[in-house]
Amino acid sequence: MLRAMSRSPSGEARADRSRPSLRRGYVLAVVVLVGSLLMVWLYAREAGAREQRARQAEFAAQSGEIAMLLRQRLLHYELALRGGVSLYWSVSRPTHRQWRDYVGGLDIERQFHGLLGLGYVPYLRRSDLEALQLAMREEGQGLFQIRPHGVREVYGPVLMLEPQTIGNRSVLGYDMFSEATRHHAMADARDTGEVRLTAPVNLIQRGGDGRRNGLLMYAPVYANGIQPGNPLARRTAISGWVYAPFHARTFIDSALEPFGAGQVVRIVDIGDGEGRETLIHEDAGFTDGANPDSLRHSETFDLYGRRWRIDFQSQPAPAGAEGRPSNIQAIIVAGVIMSLLLFAVVLALAHTQSRAERLADAMSESYRRSEQRFRNAMLYSGSGIALLDGAGRIVEANPALARTLGATPESLPGTAFAAQFVDPIADAVLAGGHAEPLTLQLRRNDGDIRLVQLVHSPVPGDVGSDVAALVQVDDVTDRLRAEREVRMLNRTLEARVEQRTRELTLANHELESFAYSVSHDLRAPLRTVEGFSRLLGERFGGSIGADGIDYLARVRNAANRMDELIDALLKISRIAREPLRRTDVDLSGLAGECLAELQQSDPSRRVETVVEPGLEAGGDVALLRNLLQNLLGNAWKFTGGTEHARIEFGRAAGDGAMPGMVEFFVRDNGAGFDPAYASKLFRPFQRLHGADEFEGHGIGLATVKRIVERHGGTIRAEGAVGRGATFRFTLPARAEAANAEG
Known part of the structure; x- marks a missing residue:
């Protein structure tokens, strides 16, 4: 203890001399770290700005490609519309079959993504509508009804729309000229003679996402296939429009698909010069807030009489993408790592000497503590412990061993340990070593023979030490005598x-x-x-x-x-x-037979009986039949005065209290009993009802209890006066388990 608490003056002097060099090492390490990190930061700032500009330029180019692809897809729609116009120019009024063949040849589902179909809308005045309805009726197509109803000067109903899906058929007869947004685009196409696009509208057909938002394109059709030269003449010569409806989300998703969903898009209809903005489409995840990590780009262009603005925004990096560094990031990480390595090397050199001294002091203190723990274990142990040399002589012994041998601790060092034993095998055991306890006879110094348990194991000693083994001796004489008496x-x-x-x-x-x-x-x-x-x-x-x-x-x-x-x-x-003859018994079948016998004996009664199918148990079939006859007979008897009598036999929700046992129950809604007297039910000749109320001898439930107990089970009763009774009993689940236990 004194050695641990004291320090030598030379050691304190060496520690004082090492402190200035250690402080200089700290300062040098910090200067190296700060300088290298500053250089890395300057390089990272400039490289990051260059990389951001490159990313923005690449993002803008990709966004322009998407905008161009959207315009090309609308151009494809326009070509399909103009083909329909050409059909109407070549044929004054195409039949439904001709229109269906034309649309089918376009293969809309594969060639025109998002397009719901191609249709024709005639320009009808009131008299023209009546003539059209009369002609369609004569052709056997029935009455052509207009929605919404009402009298108007001009009508623009959907006359044909192919392909005829369920959604497209629901559009037929809808007056597009009566709705403001559609009317505006149709009138603009009529007056200009060009294809026109509507502002965002709610389509009658639902899209794949369950929404109705979409757009319509209109191409005017003039009488005799000739387009007049001025707007006034065009209004007179207009005969209808070929139009194409399409969903905005499907149309835009098909354009973004080749780019791997690297961007989120918002498309806004700026209008036709009126200054109003209408949202056409916005992807999930599009945000208006400033995010320094996201790239943005916008383009505005005129398109079929409308002006669109497309806002592009880069998507957040997917999970795990942040962990993939770019080349600049790799260089930055390498620079930081090198800076930290330089700092660590300088700091390690400064710490080497002082750390070595601290480790030496710590090891010396640990060794001292370990030695002290061993000494305390030897001193206060209740078992006799001794250290032996290579010749089997005692080097050191604790007080417990001295008490066992009847000697003093000072007299034991140098004596032969094997000489203390009566058994001749003690020398061989001590020579070979044995970790398992052996019971041997030991002769005390006063001549008394004691029985002891000996454990011998070799232990390594210090360099130059003669310690070779450790033995532990426990006096078990009194314990062995007590065991013999027990x-x-x-x-x-x-x-x-x-x-x-x-x-x-x-x-x-x-x-x-x-x-x-x-x-x-x-x-x-x-x-x-x-x-x-x-x-x-x-x-x-x-x-x-x-x-x-x-x-x-x-x-x-x-x-x-x-x-x-x-x-x-x-x-x-x-x-x-009688001996038990155990087998697997079908309890459901036995219960059904017992209830059938009771019904046959009293055919005038009407009792609702419920027997759960597939119930089995292991036991004596004759005794189990007797058990069910008594329980079901009691239920039959005590429900005699119940108007809607019910008897139920089944298996309880949980298994029995013991493993391998199953709990069953017999329940009725009859007279019941007072729960205070439930303990008397299973005693012989004990009855809770008078003989004038219900006949019987009071022996049935006592018989049931003996049968259940002979099978290793238990039985209990639950009930209330006037509310019926339930008898729960346990039986073995299988005959094999019951035979094994029996």
């Missing part, structure tokens, strides 16, 4: 238990024989009483009067009831005597 008491107790078991078995046999003999001996006098009472009533009934005959009837009834009680007593005794 074993003797156990043998005596087993003999007593076996004797008491034989006496109990003999007493049970004698009790069963007594019950059987008494029941048979009681039958003879009971029959005599019953017989002479019957003869007395038959021969001398007129002499004894009505009261006498009533008394004789009571005597005979009491004798008959006594005979039935004797039968019940014999039945209980037979249940206890």
